[in-house]
Amino acid sequence: MDLISHGLVGIVIGRGLNLDKKSWVLFVAACMLPDFDGVSILGGIDAVFQYHRGVTHSIVGVIVGALVLGLLYLVMTVQLSNFQKNKVLLMLCLFMIGAFGHLFLDLLTPWSMAIRWPFSDSRTVFDITSFFDPVFFAIFLLAAVVGHYRKDRKTVKVLAVVSLCLVATFFGIRYYEKGVALATVQKEAGEEGYGLPTALPHIWSVVVQREDEKARIYYIYTVNTLSQSILETRTVETLPLLDTVSDPPVDTPEKAVSYSRKDEKIQAFLAKARLPAVVVTQVGEENWQVLWYDAFMGNETRHSGITALIGEDGTITVHYAFSPDSE
Numbered sequence: 340m341d342l343i344s345h346g347l348v349g350i351v352i353g354r355g356l357n358l359d360k361k362s363w364v365l366f367v368a369a370c371m372l373p374d375f376d377g378v379s380i381l382g383g384i385d386a387v388f389q390y391h392r393g394v395t396h397s398i399v400g401v402i403v404g405a406l407v408l409g410l411l412y413l414v415m416t417v418q419l420s421n422f423q424k425n426k427v428l429l430m431l432c433l434f435m436i437g438a439f440g441h442l443f444l445d446l447l448t449p450w451s452m453a454i455r456w457p458f459s460d461s462r463t464v465f466d467i468t469s470f471f472d473p474v475f476f477a478i479f480l481l482a483a484v485v486g487h488y489r490k491d492r493k494t495v496k497v498l499a500v501v502s503l504c505l506v507a508t509f510f511g512i513r514y515y516e517k518g519v520a521l522a523t524v525q526k527e528a529g530e531e532g533y534g535l536p537t538a539l540p541h542i543w544s545v546v547v548q549r550e551d552e553k554a555r556i557y558y559i560y561t562v563n564t565l566s567q568s569i570l571e572t573r574t575v576e577t578l579p580l581l582d583t584v585s586d587p588p589v590d591t592p593e594k595a596v597s598y599s600r601k602d603e604k605i606q607a608f609l610a611k612a613r614l615p616a617v618v619v620t621q622v623g624e625e626n627w628q629v630l631w632y633d634a635f636m637g638n639e640t641r642h643s644g645i646t647a648l649i650g651e652d653g654t655i656t657v658h659y660a661f662s663p664d665s666e
Contacts, residue, residue, distance in 0.1 A: 340447070340470065341470060342377065344475060345370050345371045345374065345444065347483050348437075348440065349437060351482045351486060351495075351498060352437075352499050354495040355486075355500065356433070365411065366434065369408050369437035369438045370438070372395070372405070372408070373401060389603070389607040392611070396445060397452070401439055405438045409430065412434075446463060447465050448469060448536075449464060449466055449613055449635070451463060451464035453610075466534060468510065468513055475509065478502050478509070479502055486498050486499075513536065513540050516564040520543035521534050524545040524562060532560070542561065545562055546560075550579055554576050554578065555616075556574065557574070557577075559572070559635070561573070575614070575634040578617055580617065584598065585597035586598075589649055592627070595649055596617050596619060596629055599649060601655060604645060612633040615632075615634075616634040618630040618632075622648070625651035626648065627648075627649040631644055632645075
């Protein structure tokens, strides 16, 4: 979920808890804490793909981050005459709750995360809402604005409770709509797949994936759950995507695809891509251009891909491209 939405959650809940200004600011920071890895943008778009939703979006990372905020709060308050050890422990618990809340909200989006790092690299995702959910954003933005002008304690507390209840109900509706989308595709197309959310709660993508020795094919159904109908069917065919990494000589498109997996940037991209697809072009007699992209993002203007140029000596040069059609 987007950083601003996480911040709004901290603002509304922090005011509902009647925190003092210092505690409130740190609680908002805790709610945004895992996105600290966003500073990787300073290293370019490739660094974002490699490090965003990485270590700081794991259970261990969240605990460490919350402990750092707890230590900061201790340093800021230990010299005060009204210092209370129990309040420090309480604030540490709140920082944990805020940071884990961030982690939970991000798990609802289609970008998987290795939350069990460093004990496991397996990735978890729930696929309930989009990266930016306009309804979620509107609920907490409205609560933040109203709470700013209605500062009495009872009102801000009611706003916080109502916001949480509305969002919990909304996510329940989205979960139900996901089931409707899957059932619609099952009924109309006779296919069983998995659902991926869009920004609109009643519009879902249902993906059916098939693969053999020659190709991987994604059948992507766009479903309107209100009318329980399929609006569009998109088919994306790509080379088979095996997990093995080949060795030189790289003399076929399949080997070029496999060999490109040696690069860490390619690995980072593929770890987060929901529907990885690839286009291979021969450059000259012995060089290959391998363009990886995410077919799930194919109809969006912010689509991005990553290109590997493989030389005849086995060298791999990688750069990011904003559209596979531009290569």
